[in-house]
Amino acid sequence: MNPVNRESDEAARVANSPLVHDFGLLIKAATRLEGRIDTALRKECGISHTMFEVLIRLCRHPDDEISQRRLADDLTLTSSGITRLIDRMEGVGLVRRVPAPGDRRSVLVEPTDHGRAGFLRAAAVHAQVVERYFVAPLASADYERLTRSLGDIEKALGDS
Template identity: 40%
Template structure:
């Protein structure tokens, strides 16, 4: 630690910095691969994956916004692009007409299937090939403890 400011070298700051650095690197690498090999931006992939994993393949715009950490305006623009591409459909929520439900289409599921193959290949190459089985279990445990819903 330095005499001027002992927190500059704090190991918590360093550990968090490594997490941010790894996240940014992986996001760039995996995003480039999805765009090049599946013609799907990473943000589209994430939205389609969240929809496909949800009951009936649909979420409210608000819930989708919470799950992918975008503002309501950001989700609106994202869903507009996905809808124009035929990957999702929108309809008013029967429970609240002010809210919209976003549903993945069959075309969206097909695009997601192709993208998942690309993404798994990239995850294996850039992440899991560098970790032991125990590392993976430890990583899952730590990340689960940091998730807000846990």
């Protein structure tokens, strides 16, 4: 067998390996679920899934001071990406920027009353989609095992 055919066969074997396949299933399922959530939130609430994620972080601990930098880190967005997102959210009245006490260079973001009300509507839509496509397809014990396993994976990644 010539070296090109050997390399081609090896590449095919690796591309079809169980690890590549199984991880692909996880990514495909997560991507499709995120797409369903985003579509439902845009249709029912007029916000993107990413905007919803910002509102989760802002509403989770109402007394926390959350900077744009922290939001960017949490959502794995660039500095310019979070700035554009917060600009859009501020433009539709979901959030407001406020100066950080004691640090003129830092800007905090907080939800408006409209943003909190929108978050509550969006949370109900989010819950419906998650229940239908993430929870309902699994038996209760399988769902518990899956979420425990995802937590274990997250913990292992956090330790790296």
